[in-house]
Amino acid sequence: xxxxxxxxxxxxxxxxxxxxxxxxxxxxxxxxxxxxxxxxxxxxxxxxxxxxxxxxxxxxxxxxxxxxxxxxxxxxxxxxxxxxxxxxxxxxxxxxxxxxxxxxxxxxxxxxxxxxxxxxxxxxxxxxxxxxxxxxxxxxxxxxxxxxxxxxxxxxxxxxxxxxxxxxxxxxxxxxxxxxxxxxxxxxxxxxxxxxxxxxxxxxxxxxxxxxxxxxxxxxxxxxxxxxxxxxxxxxxxxxxxxxxxxxxxxxxxxxxxxxxxxxxxxxxxxxxxxx
Amino acid sequence: xxxxxxxxxxxxxxxxxxxxxxxxxxxxxxxxxxxxxxxxxxxxxxxxxxxxxxxxxxxxxxxxxxxxxxxxxxxxxxxxxxxxxxxxxxxxxxxxxxxxxxxxxxxxxxxxxxxxxxxxxxx
Numbered sequence: 043x044x045x046x047x048x049x050x051x052x053x054x055x056x057x058x059x060x061x062x063x064x065x066x067x068x069x070x071x072x073x074x075x076x077x078x079x080x081x082x083x084x085x086x087x088x089x090x091x092x093x094x095x096x097x098x099x100x101x102x103x104x105x106x107x108x109x110x111x112x113x114x115x116x117x118x119x120x121x122x123x124x125x126x127x128x129x130x131x132x133x134x135x136x137x138x139x140x141x142x143x144x145x146x147x148x149x150x151x152x153x154x155x156x157x158x159x160x161x162x163x164x165x166x167x168x169x170x171x172x173x174x175x176x177x178x179x180x181x182x183x184x185x186x187x188x189x190x191x192x193x194x195x196x197x198x199x200x201x202x203x204x205x206x207x208x209x210x211x212x213x214x215x216x217x218x219x220x221x222x223x224x225x226x227x228x229x230x231x232x233x234x235x236x237x238x239x240x241x242x243x244x245x246x247x248x249x250x251x252x253x254x255x256x257x258x259x260x261x262x263x264x265x266x267x268x269x270x271x272x273x274x275x276x277x278x279x280x281x282x283x284x285x286x287x288x289x290x291x292x293x294x295x296x297x298x299x300x301x302x303x304x305x306x307x308x309x310x311x312x313x314x315x316x317x318x
Numbered sequence: 319x320x321x322x323x324x325x326x327x328x329x330x331x332x333x334x335x336x337x338x339x340x341x342x343x344x345x346x347x348x349x350x351x352x353x354x355x356x357x358x359x360x361x362x363x364x365x366x367x368x369x370x371x372x373x374x375x376x377x378x379x380x381x382x383x384x385x386x387x388x389x390x391x392x393x394x395x396x397x398x399x400x401x402x403x404x405x406x407x408x409x410x411x412x413x414x415x416x417x418x419x420x421x422x423x424x425x426x427x428x429x430x431x432x433x434x435x436x437x438x439x440x441x
Contacts, residue, residue: 100425107419107427108376118375123423171370171424312343 044309047099051305054092056298058163061085061138062156062185063192069153071211077199086139093132100124127166134159160184167308169230176233179226186222189215191297198290203283206276213272216264227257240313247313253303260296263289344368344400344422351434360409360436364416371399376421379404384413411438 064082068074074082097119104115119125138159141152161181164170169180193212197204204212231250241247267289274282350365351357364381374396381389381404394404402420412435419429 103425103427104376104421107421107429108378110376115376122373122375122425124373124425166424168424168426171422 043099043103047096047103048305048309050092050095050099051308052302053088054096055301055305057085057088057092058160058184059188059191059297059301060195061089061192062153062160062188063190063194064196065138065149065153065156065192066189066215067193067196067212068147068149070215071193071196072208073149074196075199075201077201078196081195081199082142086135086142089135093128093135097128123170124166127162127170130162131159131166134162157185160188168234172233179229182222183226183230186219186226190219190223191294191301193219194290194294194297198287198294200287203287204275204290205283206272206278209267209272209275209283209286213268217268220261220264235313237313244311244313246307246310249303249306249310253300253307256296256300256303260293260300263293263296267293343426343428344370344372344420345428346418346430346432347400349416349432349434353432354434356435356437358437361406361434363403363405365401365403366416366418368400368402368420371423372396372402372420373423373425374402376427377402378417378419380417381406382415382417383410389414409436411436 060081064074064078064085067078101112101115101119104110104119105112108115120129134155138152138155141147141155161177164181164184165177167180169176193215197208197212200208235241235247235250241251267286271282271286271289275286345368346353347367347369349367350363351361364379366379374394377394377396379391379394379402381391383389389406389409391404391406394402397403402418413433414436415431415433417429417431419427421427
């Protein structure tokens with residue numbers, strides 16, 4: 043059950059980052075390419091599957107825990123806090139899908155809607171169970187991480203190699219996102235890991251360390267783009283655009299690995315409750 | 319870029335506050351009768367206090383006697399977001415085990431059990 047929940051959580055996070063971050067890219071950088079627009083529509087479809095999967099798996103888990111029938115769980119689940127926020131997420135996704143289907147999407151409005159829609163996810167999870175401050179910081183982490191990764195996906199899916207203008211705008215967006223992602227992530231780590239010993243001695247702590255290692259590699263590639271490839275592209279060096287695009291593709295792959303580890307953290311026993 | 323400065327100042331300030339660790343799942347904080355205690359007179363109810371709010375619809379609370387037979391109780395009540403309570407019939411002296419299974423508001427399940435005893439009345 044936990045493996046399935048982690049898998050669905052990974053699908054959810056990947057599609058969420060692609061959609062919300064892609065909308066931020068469309069609003070702040072450039073109109074998505076044909077492949078980029080297809081990625082946004084695919085993310086909506088994957089989110090429909092992820093939301094259905096999460097509802098089914100949660101129903102099965104509640105049936106097992108409470109020892110009641112699936113029918114009773116289906117009646118009770120929508121009335122719980124998790125269920126109400128699930129409905130908000132589903133309705134929000136329907137609104138985003140409708141606005142995305144317009145002939146000429148209004149990207150700034152869609153990006154703002156996408157950012158607000160992420161709030162429901164943050165309030166639905168671990169952080170949301172611990173009050174508005176923890177949920178809002180989780181939202182900042184999710185919003186900034188999505189803007190970063192979703193923009194990279196759009197840059198990688200461009201019809202041509204990135205232009206200097208687009209690269210500079212994505213660089214500014216990624217830098218701003220980084221300024222939020224890292225402190226908000228450290229705050230979340232303090233919130234969930236009670237001691238340094240538990241960071242190294244528990245599966246949760248080790249998965250968090252693995253995630254940090256991949257994030258460090260991602261930051262290294264981001265720095266390579268920031269300080270070398272983007273300035274070279276601005277200087278008009280012919281080979282820079284190809285190098286930038288290749289690095290961005292590797293960054294996207296690492297970003298997907300970070301999301302897998304994030305989904306795993308959502309189902310592992312918390313550090314304070316783990317008994318070796 | 320100047321607009322980054324206030325964001326960094328705000329978030330570094332947030333980190334300096336360093337939040338206390340949270341449990342993220344609902345665990346038993348304390349119970350009445352107390353875990354492992356011996357009480358002089360039969361309690362009228364068992365009340366469990368958890369470390370965070372729970373979803374009452376998916377919570378279970380059962381009391382077993384020393385022979386493993388379930389004590390007949392009404393459905394558990396939920397007098398506060400983090401409290402589960404079940405009224406008890408008049409218990410005979412002996413040891414009782416309370417089994418609980420709860421779900422936190424983010425749907426993470428936890429379970430556990432503890433014992434308490436009702437002393438024989440002094441003659």
